Amino acid sequence: MRTFIRGGRLIDPSQSLDRVADLVIVDGQIEAVQSPDATGPAALDASSDHAIDARDCLVMAGGIDVHTHIGGGKVALARLLLQDLTDGPESEFLPSPTVAAQRYLQMGYTSCFEPAVLPCNARAAHAEMALAHGLDTGGYCLLGNDDLLLQMIGDGVPQVMVNDYVAAMVAATQCIAVKVVNPGGINAFKYNVRDLDVDTPHPRYGVTPSKIIRTLCRAVYEIGLPHPLHVHCSNLGVPGNIASTIKTIEAADGLPIHLTHVQFHCYGDEGPYGMSSAAQQLVRAMQKHPNVTVDVGQIMFGQTVTISGDTAHQFANHRHAKPRKSALVDIECEAGCGVVPFRYRRRQFVHSLQWAIGLELFLMIDDPERVFLTTDHPNGAPFTSYPHLIRLLADHSFRETALAEIHTDAAAASDLSGLDRQYTINELVAMTRVGPSKILGLGDTGTLRPGVPADVVVYPQRSTWDQTFAQAKYVLKSGRCIAGTDVPSTGSGRPQVSTAAESLHRTHRVDLSLDKSAWKSIVRRYPAAGSSSLGRLAISDDEMRTQLGSTLVNHAPRPRQR
Template identity: 55%
Template sequence: MLIKLSGGTLIDPANGIDGEVRDLYIHDGRILHEAPQGERPQKTYDLGGKLVMAGAIDLHTHIGGGKVNIARAMLPDDQRSHPRERTALTRSGGGHAAPSTLAAGYRYAEMGYTSCFEPAIIPTNARQAHMEMADTPMVDTGGYAMLGNDDLLLQLMSEGVSQEVINDYVAWTLHATQCIGIKTVNPGGISAFKFNARELDIDERHPHYPLRPRDIVRTLSRALAELGVPHPLHVHASNLGVPGNHSSTLATIEAAEGFPIHLTHIQFHAYGTEGDRKFSSAGAEIAEAVNHRKNVSIDVGQVMFGQTVTISGDTMHQHANRSHAHPRKWTCMDIECEAGCGVVPFRYKDKNFVNALQWAIGLELFLMVDDPWRVFLTTDHPNGAPFTSYPHLIRLLMDRTFRNEQLAQINPDAAAMSLLGSLERQYSLYEIAIMTRAAPARILGLADRGHLGAGARADITVYRPSDDAERMFGTPMLVFKDGQVVVEEGRITAPVKGSTQVIRPEYDRAIEQRIGKWLDRYHSIGMANFRISDEEMAEGIGSPVEIHACRPRSAA
């Protein structure tokens, strides 16, 4: 079937298009710039005066895995208070801070998103995480496998094995878990917590292994670069939420030694110790460091006010924050000692000094990092806020008058401590399209999406222009997934299922002997059951894989 999108105004940063009126065609789920010779469109959409962008991509959202299910179980009121009734086309669901799989997929699509990536998959639990994501309709998915607190990596590094061996282990992990990237959470710190440590800074020695977090960051970032993995090491740095942690963040940047590195939810790692309360913004220092180091990218993890739930592999700091739980319940746990999991419900309040300053710090970072290709729109769903707050966040970035009105409503002492009121920058539609489409696709190595070029996957979102960006981005006019209209005027019209995005870096299969012996000795799952096959992904889990290219592997 040939579909014509007639006369839309294209915003396509990947191809340098900013507001050009053009026709597009969709054929067999792909975008064309001209109709095939001799073919006439069977369907035409008149998009005169409408804005056309690629489908949005969320590169960091917690939508699958054990921690998400724990949060759902912990907050039954969240499910009951936000029901989503069954319709003729959609199934029932619920939840706001921790939505069900179905509710999450539907709401993402209704906002114009077509791909979402779970940033914290424990390798031994990858199968369950993929099952959750396969049950999330409407969007393609992918995940980042967690390394850096697993005992096998720490043991290999302690033994002084070559970088090539580490690279083989990292590549094998990506294959076995069907993931597209590697994340490290509080590198070495989660492991240290199990040895009764309650903090571990970037240059402090692990209580058991002769290693520092700096060593882990350097080794893993180098491994991914040499393996040709498109996405840099995804780093949840040391000392999350601790006043003065900006120094750890700056040291983490240096630990990469020039290799690409992505610092996630950096708002939670941009705190100083100035003022009477010994809590201040270090957003300017972090932004300056990012601006001067082209190997660094960030996502913000913006805080928004209201009830949410924090879910993280960082058991060390979730345990430390348990006294702030709202409602008063929390849990920390582990699976096979590979990493950790902490779930702490939380309510951010605009009149609370710390929460208000966290909100301001996130916006400072968005506005002070110069390059929109290296800063990504996230709330670290649900840790800073549910992803459904994205339209409101976009309005804050695009509308300085609205932003200053909101600034005037927060704790006045926090407002006075922030640079936010002095920042004049307003994001353009082109910059929003970069940070929510083109840049996520590029940094993840997704050559077939995030743009409107010929041959791209026909994941397309159409908006009615509005001076109110929150209204515009909250309710798209049309959303196409693989060339099919799946949302009209903010309502699901065709439920679809997505696929799983993966990469396949090269590795020496000899590493499997070492991994197999380790699993047999220390784990309850062996090599044969650890690894997830393509057939299982397609037939058992229900989400077939799409393989994206890596660069050629380079020698260590």
């Protein structure tokens, strides 16, 4: 079976591809890019082939969201807490995994990654993500506040033992990466320590957040995970926290590190309100440290809910809940969780400044493959706000109009009015496709390169950027049309997703091998400081396939470093 996407503008910065051409798909894989008037073996056979008219359309790989909370216990807890704010699974900021997948596909996204898979809840997280029909998913294993790791670092065990433990937890949870939230701070909160700065020793284990970051960065690098350590820094949301963010970068000792939702970690403490933008300081730090990548965590105005493993921050923030309710959970020996509903207001100084800081970061960081489009869904805003955010980045006059509508003091305190950069379509594709694929080590995703699975989206070029990216005309997954305005529907009330999507779900993970003696040693040690036995926690490949209904996509690690 061949499919021809005819006459669209094909865009793939990884190949320096930007021209009107036909895309040829054979048996679910991209076979060739050819000129629109091609004849011969690759020409269309009307009797057996399928043609998609992409004239006046943009054609690119499916989008990749590197950080979106779509599965796991914290999301379920938020849905339970906020039943009165939501319309069942159709909630704008807390959709069910199935509805979230429909909305992502409609926007042209085909891969999404849950950044906080707690080991003791990994099975439930994967089960939820398996309901995201049509999307590829993957998870980041949450470490850095678990008692066993803190105990090992505090005891000064050899790095190789830490490496084996990290590899074992990533393998047991079927994950692709490692994330740390407020390193050591969640655990310290259980000892009634409300703040743990980067150089402050833990009250029980004596380790500092910088030591945790240094150890985990090295472990992730040495066991060969493609994605750097994914770090939610200390002091989230606190004025002046740019100092701890830069200390976090320095703690990596030059090893790859990814800072997530950096808008929340990019504040100075200057000005009459005691809060200012530190976007320029972070940009300078990134120029000095090429090992750093970031995603922004842009806030957008309106109602949402914040869900985070950072219980210390959520406890401090719960008094600002809108509506006035929250949930804070201590998760035994592993981590914590906090749910606080929140409304960002356009005329409130802090919220307006947060909005401006996020845009400053997007516009000041030159390399679109080092900064990624996120709202930390749903913490900064629902992911459905991405088309609006793209227009803010790509349309200077639209951005200037929006800037004039925020709190006047915040607008005056921001450098945003002096930034006239407009993202090009190639930069947008690099930020949402090429860069995410590269940093996650996905290899055959995020590109239109011949020989890779045909995860392709066709956008009609509408009058504004937000209209263009709000609704795809066609979304193909492994060559099958599963979503889009021109794809037949099933009459479910959300017509742009086909039943073909229901049979398509893949889980990306890194296929780590572990020495049997190392595994047995960790299995013996784990129950003394863990929530359960490691044997019961571990998810087998067979369980992922048969019980959770997901096809595993294995990615090879880099060779182990010593």
